Amino acid sequence: MILPRPLIFLLLILSTLLLTSAFLCPNIPKDEVDTDLEQYIVYLKPPGLLDIVVDLVDHLLLLITCLGRTVQELIPGEGLFGDGPIDLNVITDLSFAGSGFRLYTGFFNPDFVENVLKKRNDVKFVEKICPVKADSAIPIYNLNLEKRTTQTSAPYNLDRIDQKNFPLDGSYSYPNDAGSESNVYVVDTGIFVSNVEFEGRAIHGGTFCGNCSSTDDHGHGTNVAGVIGGKKFGVAKKTKLIAVKVLNQNGQGTSSTLVAGLSYVITKHKNGSNKNTIVNLSLSAPFSQAINQIVTDCINAGIHVVASAGDLGQNACNFSPSTVPQAITVGATEKTSNTVTSFSNTGDCVTLYAPGRDIIAAGAGQNTFLSQASGTSQSCPHAAGAVALIISKNGNSSPSTMKNSLISLATKGILNKTPNVFLRVPTP
Structure with a gap:
């Protein structure tokens, strides 16, 4: 079973209490939400101390509220997306200890990546996965x-x-x-x-x-x-x-x-x-x-x-x-x-x-x-x-x-x- 990180869970509570009503989703065409999805890796910039909650909640709200995605923690031994069919609505947190929510992978429409994700100030880079x-x-x-x-x-x-x-x-x-x-x-x-x-x-x-x-x-x-x-x-x-x-x-x-x-x-x-x-x-x-x-x-x-x-x-x-x-x-x-x-x-x-x-x-x-x-x-x-x-x-x-x-x-x-x-x- 894959469970949310405690930090993410806490921030989601904060977002519900403080920021949800004020958050506005960008104008994303429906075909950029759930069609022609490809897998990407997203690296976020390290946030400043004052921005860590606001930036993280804002980014999570984009994924959860605007795209309808679920953010889950990776559990070693269960594979990147677990066994069985891949759920394209899952965002998998790949962040390492001490980095907060800094690194994740998920499935997105290429136009959404270019028009929204790559233009965000908190994003260091977004890259389509490649074979190894x-x-x-x-x-x-x-x-x-x-x-x-x-x-x-x-x-x-x-x-x-x-x-x-x-x-x-x-x-x-x-x-x-x-x-x-x-x-x-x-x-x-x-x-x-x-x-x-x-x-x-x-x-x-x-x-x-x-x-x-x-x-x-x-x-x-x-x-x-x-x-x-x-x-x-x-x-x-x-x-x-x-x-x-x-x-x-x-x-x-x-x-x-x-x-x-x-x-x-x-x-x-x-x-x-x-x-x-x-x-x-x-x-x-x-x-x-x-x-x-x-x-x-x-x-x-x-x-x-x-x-x-x-x-x-x-x-x-x-x-x-x-x-x-x-x-x-x-x-x-x-x-x-x-x-x-x-x-x-x-x-x-x-x-x-x-x-x-x-x-x-x-x-x-x-x-x-x-x-x-x-x-x-x-x-x-x-x-x-x-x-x-x-x-x-x-x-x-x-x-x-x-x-x-x-x-x-x-x-x-x-x-x-x-x-x-x-x-x-x-x-x-």
Whole structure:
């Protein structure tokens, strides 16, 4: 069941008592109220102390009185609009802790958006939702761990990121605490948390795609989580992993499900005692102001955001969230050379590169499954794990300082693309 926020409920009472009789709806043609509806994300400007009640009530009255909409709070685990048919008259509040009613999604006529919503002084921007997808250029294949021989050396990708160059030495060295102090939110298709690679350190957080189960029924998120923190195949082998499911069983979602998931992460971070929070975004979308804004909100809250560069072989600056300047954006390199893969997005918005070809990690479906995949989805979690290791060795820092630390540790001058920076983890 989805319930109204207490703040909204209180303000609605105030509006009924004080402002309803004086409020005049704008002249909105009926066909702009309930026809040709499309889904949008609306970001409001932070109000001043004196304006917070008046502006908020005025905006809510527009939605409720003039459009006949119902404003409801998002409950993690029930999807963006709950299970079943979507109610086009529902406004879903996506605001994070401490922001008030600042962010929501709903269905509106495009003319109403242009003629009314975008012209309001309290609106920062309005954006039509866009598709979001997992960044894996090659499909994920499940392997059975029980049929594999005993691992006698480190996987190539881990071996590669603890040394400057080829040839590989067959070992992987990392700080002893191995990321145990950090919480890594894997914003993806979910995690198959019972896989033995996770040793009980992975849990379900929130589910934000409609008609989605909480577990990983695709495999992408489990592979990504395994690269971050699997016991044999992970970078930070003791870190905590929290699944935030925003992509469905096909590895697809929308900007609204992603914004909802990241708003949830901000709230958990602000309300939690452990501030060593890392977000892994192994996904991409067309350039989106809404996605970039919520990622920026994460970073402003002190959260380290690591994003994949994307798998179209294009300029990463044309996509989201890879275009957010404060994020750590990661491209992919080949298995046996310092060559950037042909599928990896590149350009000035990329922070550094990491292995992204034939990456083996935990798999979904059975507790002993492994999976293999290629993409910037796989290079990205190497950097997220490296951030957890830096926190283990040096303690936490601001996102900007952490990004600079990662670049400082990295190997320079060995790649064939810009930036010529390759991920390296801290030594023990």
